[in-house]
Amino acid sequence: MQPQHGTIASAAARLRSAMSAGRAYGMWSSIPDTSVAELVAGLPYDYVVVDLQHGVATFTELPVIAQAMRAAGNAPLVRVPWKDPAQIMRALDSGACGVVVPMVSSADEAEAAVSACRFPPVGVRSWGPMWSTVRSDGALPPAEQDAGALCIVMIETAEAIAVLDAILATEGLDGIYIGPNDLALACGFGRGTYRDDPEVAALIQQIVDACRAAGVPAGLHCSDPEMGRDWIARGASMVTIAQDTGLIADGAREALRQARGVTDADAYAAAEADAGAAAYAAGKPGSPRP
Secondary structure, X not given: OOOOOXXXXXXXXXXXXXXXXXXXXXXXXXXXXXXXXXXXXXOOOOEEEEEOOOOOOOOOOHHHHHHHHHHOOOOOEEEOOOXXXXXXXXXXXXXXXXXXXXXXXXHHHHHXXXXXXXXXXXXXXXXXXOOOOOOOOOOOOHHHHHHHOEEEEEEOOHHHHHOXXXXXXXXXXXXXXXXXXXXXXXXXXXXXXXOOOHHHHHHHHHXXXXXXXXXXXXXXXXOOHHHHHHHHHOOOOEEEEEEHHHHXXXXXXXXXXXXXXXXXXXXXXXXXXXXXXXXXXXXXXXXXXX
16 A cells, blocks of 8 residues: 555544544644644644645645645645635645635535535536546545545635525535634624624624534634633634644744743733834834843
8 A cells, every 4th residue: 555545535534523523623834834734734633724815825835735744644624715616626636635715605605615525426526636646545536535525614704694504504514614803804893802802702602503503513713722622612613723833933932931031921921022012113123132
């Protein structure tokens, strides 16, 4: 058996199992680097999402990023730049175990996203395996690929909230993923979060409860692990709790704090923020030194 055989299918099955259990924890990856890709894919998270919408990576880098992740034993989900069937198909051809489709606002758009993940006669995905001569599982039968590919659509607009039940009734939909920032903006709450605006919290809870009632896993993009724990307790099945860029910055900042012997992490962070703001206002670039 060739290396990486079945990696895509096993990654999809692992995530489905974790979502069914109501506790899938994931990481967001925005850095188009194969070393970073292999590193994060080798960690014991239930999923890794490669972000082609707001991350630095593009479809040009995706095939090698997916290869590096598969080498570490995990195939990624890919957030495609837009709800375009061609982009969905390209992500799957490149080696993703599934897609996260942004800004889905109607049942028709959800159905189109699902259809792009399935071959005829079930869907409209075009046959064109990129890895058929490279991997033993590079050109599995269409029905087998259909069963494995995950289609998760993002709920992040006021229009989607209005027709949420119809979206959740889409046949073949594997889950929804709440984008809390765009959702708050679209629904008139600006940059409000569930922590500082009860109406935002209620809106997210409304979506989670509707998903549970429909038997569809609900995912949520979280700002930190605490938010992830909170929303798993509130009924979410899938929470993203870290991002590669944030982990690098946080780790570097924490190492510096420890080296300087500052014991109060909160005070250090506040002093660092104040120093950074002062340097910016003065037009003096550089690292703050509280």
